[in-house]
Amino acid sequence: METVNFTQMKNGTQEEYVFLQKLEHDYIRALPDRLLVALERLGGSLQGYKLSRLEHSLQSASRAEDDGADIEMIVAALVHDLGDELAPENHSQFAADILKPYVRAEVTWVVEMHGLFQMQYYAHHYGKPADGHLVHKDHPWFDSCQRFVELYDQAAFDPAYPTRPLSYFEPMLREVFTRPAFAQSQA
Structure with a gap:
């Protein structure tokens, strides 16, 4: 079988769904x-900074590793801006949704909120409030997000910082994104 015969999901057979499940497993x-x-494409994305979005992502991950972060936070730092290309107005949520099945809830929350938290550094230049992140000041992961943004994200625009290449982080990325989906939420 190369394709299913049905034109509406409700008409699919067990054989067709078993066939599709195998294809989906291979795709995942x-x-x-x-x-x-997608990370490599960030090399030619948003202009104007001293570093490309790819270099920023690599530096964020390098800074996270240098700070002693665990593999989940390092990979989160690597992919935190993946949404810039396809979801520029909600890039944080986009990246968090990619990570969610593979990392602990804290990491997902930190990535989801990093866009709001980073505004403390620049929103005032646009006449917008810079303290929107404080609505979460009592959240248990507030400090974790503050640390992520302060040490790994907003600081990662320095061409002189010793930044590791994508090939260095590839094994970490593969380790995280080949885990069984949502296994950490059942631990």
Whole structure:
């Protein structure tokens, strides 16, 4: 079978759904490859900074590792801006949704909120409030997000910082994104 016969899902047979499940499993297994391509595309994205979005992402991950962060936070720092290309107005949520099945809830929350938290550094230049992140001041992961943004994100625009290449982080990315989905939430 090369394709299913049905034109409406409700008319599919067990044989067709078993066929599709195998294809989907293979597709999911290739997620790290697609993420690496998406990261490489960041090399030619948003202009105006001293570093490309790819270099920023690599520096964020390097800074996280240098700070002693665990593999989940390092990979989160690597992919935190993946949404810039396809979801510029909600890039944080986009990246958090990619990570969610593979990392602990804290990491997902930190990435989801990093866009709001980073505004403390520049929103006032646009006449917008810079303290919007404080609405979460009592959240248990507030300090974790503040640390992520302060040490790994807003500081990662320095061409002189010793930044590791994507090939260095590839094994970490593959380790995280080949885990069984949502396994950490059942631990």
